Amino acid sequence: MSHIYSITPLNELNHRKDKLLRLLFLMMIVTLIVPVLIILGTLIYKGGSMISMEFLFTFPKNGMTAGGIFPALLGTIWLVAVALLVSVPLGVAAAIYLSEYALDNWLTRLINICIINLAGVPSIVHALHGFGAFVIFAKMGTSILAAGLTLAIMTMPVVIVATKESLQSVPHAFRVACWNMGATRWQTIRRVVLPNATSGILTGIILEVSRTVGETAPIMFTGAAFFLPFLPEGIFDQTMALSLHLFVVATQVPGVPDALPYGVALVLIGMVLILNSLSIAFRIYLRNKKKW
Amino acid sequence: MVGTRAATQSQQAQTMTSSTQAHRKKLEVKDLSIRYGDFTALSGVTLDIREREIFGVIGPANSGKTSFLTAINRMDAMSADMHVNGQILFDGVDAAKWRNLYSLRRRIGVVFPLPVGLPMTIYDNVAMAPRLAGIKEKAELDLIVERCLTRAALWDEVKDRLTSLGSLLSGGQQQRLTISRALSQDPELLMLDEFSIAVDPVTTMRIEDVLQELRSEMTIILVTNLVQQAHRLADRTAFFLNGRCVEIGETEAMFNGQVQDPMTLDYIEGRFG
Ligand SMILES: Nc1ncnc2c1ncn2[C@@H]1O[C@H](COP(=O)(O)OP(=O)(O)OP(=O)(O)O)[C@@H](O)[C@H]1O
Ligand SMILES: [Mg+2]
Numbered sequence: 001m002s003h004i005y006s007i008t009p010l011n012e013l014n015h016r017k018d019k020l021l022r023l024l025f026l027m028m029i030v031t032l033i034v035p036v037l038i039i040l041g042t043l044i045y046k047g048g049s050m051i052s053m054e055f056l057f058t059f060p061k062n063g064m065t066a067g068g069i070f071p072a073l074l075g076t077i078w079l080v081a082v083a084l085l086v087s088v089p090l091g092v093a094a095a096i097y098l099s100e101y102a103l104d105n106w107l108t109r110l111i112n113i114c115i116i117n118l119a120g121v122p123s124i125v126h127a128l129h130g131f132g133a134f135v136i137f138a139k140m141g142t143s144i145l146a147a148g149l150t151l152a153i154m155t156m157p158v159v160i161v162a163t164k165e166s167l168q169s170v171p172h173a174f175r176v177a178c179w180n181m182g183a184t185r186w187q188t189i190r191r192v193v194l195p196n197a198t199s200g201i202l203t204g205i206i207l208e209v210s211r212t213v214g215e216t217a218p219i220m221f222t223g224a225a226f227f228l229p230f231l232p233e234g235i236f237d238q239t240m241a242l243s244l245h246l247f248v249v250a251t252q253v254p255g256v257p258d259a260l261p262y263g264v265a266l267v268l269i270g271m272v273l274i275l276n277s278l279s280i281a282f283r284i285y286l287r288n289k290k291k292w
Numbered sequence: 293m294v295g296t297r298a299a300t301q302s303q304q305a306q307t308m309t310s311s312t313q314a315h316r317k318k319l320e321v322k323d324l325s326i327r328y329g330d331f332t333a334l335s336g337v338t339l340d341i342r343e344r345e346i347f348g349v350i351g352p353a354n355s356g357k358t359s360f361l362t363a364i365n366r367m368d369a370m371s372a373d374m375h376v377n378g379q380i381l382f383d384g385v386d387a388a389k390w391r392n393l394y395s396l397r398r399r400i401g402v403v404f405p406l407p408v409g410l411p412m413t414i415y416d417n418v419a420m421a422p423r424l425a426g427i428k429e430k431a432e433l434d435l436i437v438e439r440c441l442t443r444a445a446l447w448d449e450v451k452d453r454l455t456s457l458g459s460l461l462s463g464g465q466q467q468r469l470t471i472s473r474a475l476s477q478d479p480e481l482l483m484l485d486e487f488s489i490a491v492d493p494v495t496t497m498r499i500e501d502v503l504q505e506l507r508s509e510m511t512i513i514l515v516t517n518l519v520q521q522a523h524r525l526a527d528r529t530a531f532f533l534n535g536r537c538v539e540i541g542e543t544e545a546m547f548n549g550q551v552q553d554p555m556t557l558d559y560i561e562g563r564f565g
Contacts, residue, residue, distance in 0.1 A: 182398030
């Protein structure tokens with residue numbers, strides 16, 4: 001009887017193999033993390049000294065070789081806000097349609113293919129499209145609106161996919177139970193599906209924001225300026241933006257002190273990190289608030 | 293709302309003689325067949341279900357019992373690959389031509405094999421159907437919630453924690469919650485699909501007692517894989533096998549061995565295979 005449970009040489013071999021594989025996977029993850037740590041470390045080491053209230057909240061000076069980054073920081077916030085205002089309602093609505101209403105037919109498949117392809121379009125193509133469609137054709141000029149819309153189109157697939165996934169993580173049995181009670185699809189979505197998907201949707205949106213923050217190409221032709229001595233007053237003005245500012249001070253302007261581009265990059269990455277931590281916090285909150 | 297309809301019903305019950313009652317048909321199913329894509333799950337089912345009887349449906353796995361219930365509830369409208377042919381008359385009206393499916397489903401309560409507590413409070417679980425029906429007053433909702441939870445033999449266990457999550461109750465409690473929810477629709481037809489699968493024997497007996505009480509108020513279709521449960525509860529029983537309705541008869545007679553098809557008896561007596 002007991003021999004079934006004793007360790008055979010085969011067990012022993014499998015056990016060793018397992019240990020070895022574990023080590024191998026661990027090493028792979030370490031090689032992935034190392035570059036990230038090096039980037040962060042360099043930025044903090046070389047640019048950390050730049051970070052101050054003055055740096056964050058004043059204008060650049062002396063042909064951008066000194067001073068702060070306030071207009072660029074504010075501009076990035078403007079752009080992200082416009083992009084979100086457009087892409088979140090549209091993206092969430094599209095995801096609700098695809099997850100809750102769409103039948104599995106050619107139209108749905110076509111829409112899904114479009115979304116996948118939209119996600120794969122290089123950002124420079126989005127930039128040119130935005131320039132043609134919004135700046136020229138819709139006569140918006142180079143403006144926060146045109147740049148924000150370009151970013152919105154670019155990030156919409158992310159919102160759609162993230163939202164669709166969180167909607168579909170709500171068990172189907174809940175929907176069936178509601179339908180059986182005589183609830184319409186929309187009543188079911190509003191009362192059961194959406195309330196249990198919001199945290200997931202928020203996580204997706206925050207991740208989207210953190211991507212949007214760093215984009216440079218799509219805003220370069222559509223609304224972001226090299227340098228502006230004033231702040232934008234509305235969505236029809238041009239603006240500076242952090243990502244473009246980094247490109248400019250790092251490569252386009254002579255006589256910039258070494259630390260300045262590192263400082264700008266650190267602020268950019270800091271924004272992304274803060275947003276990502278927020279989304280991780282949401283995910284933990286979501287996990288602890290399990291409802292089924 | 294719940295109270296009033298139940299009251300008028302029991303008045304009707306008193307004025308009607310038992311024989312006219314027995315002849316009133318709640319549901320007429322004519323040559324029903326159900327397809328999923330190319331696969332036929334049920335075919336050629338013709339039967340009547342009488343007002344205020346418990347109609348048992350027995351049969352082994354894969355015989356089409358659940359599909360039968362889904363067709364009555366018109367859930368085929370919610371899925372692309374389920375196709376229903378034939379006729380289902382609910383109170384004499386063709387379910388396929390029912391103008392508003394949601395109003396049809398509101399009149400039919402359903403209990404699934406696996407309990408489904410919705411991820412909201414116990415109170416909201418039971419108040420949902422009345423709210424969908426437009427009831428907003430707290431006092432009225434309170435009344436319905438207490439009444440339905442009591443009827444499903446759950447009130448005493450949850451009355452002190454109505455605001456905790458329904459989906460985190462124990463399996464047996466969730467099943468009784470599901471039944472309360474079905475009752476909160478004030479249904480004319482209650483369909484139970486193997487409700488005791490995830491429930492312990494004691495709770496099963498309690499729910500069976502509840503069904504005995506409900507039989508004077510509503511029509512009940514009881515799909516069960518426990519033939520003795522059908523024996524205990526059902527007035528008439530249908531035997532489904534491999535997508536066909538083999539036999540329909542008075543339960544008592546069937547269990548006494550008066551069957552048209554010997555397979556029915558084999559199944560009832562557990563000699564199947
Ligand atoms: N949504 C569906 N899509 C495809 N096929 C289905 C679907 N639902 C049921 N079927 C098929 O229909 C047949 C009958 O299933 P049904 O659930 O009605 O059987 P049942 O009698 O309820 O069985 P059980 O006693 O195991 O619950 C099965 O072969 C099943 O695979
Ligand atoms: Mg079944």
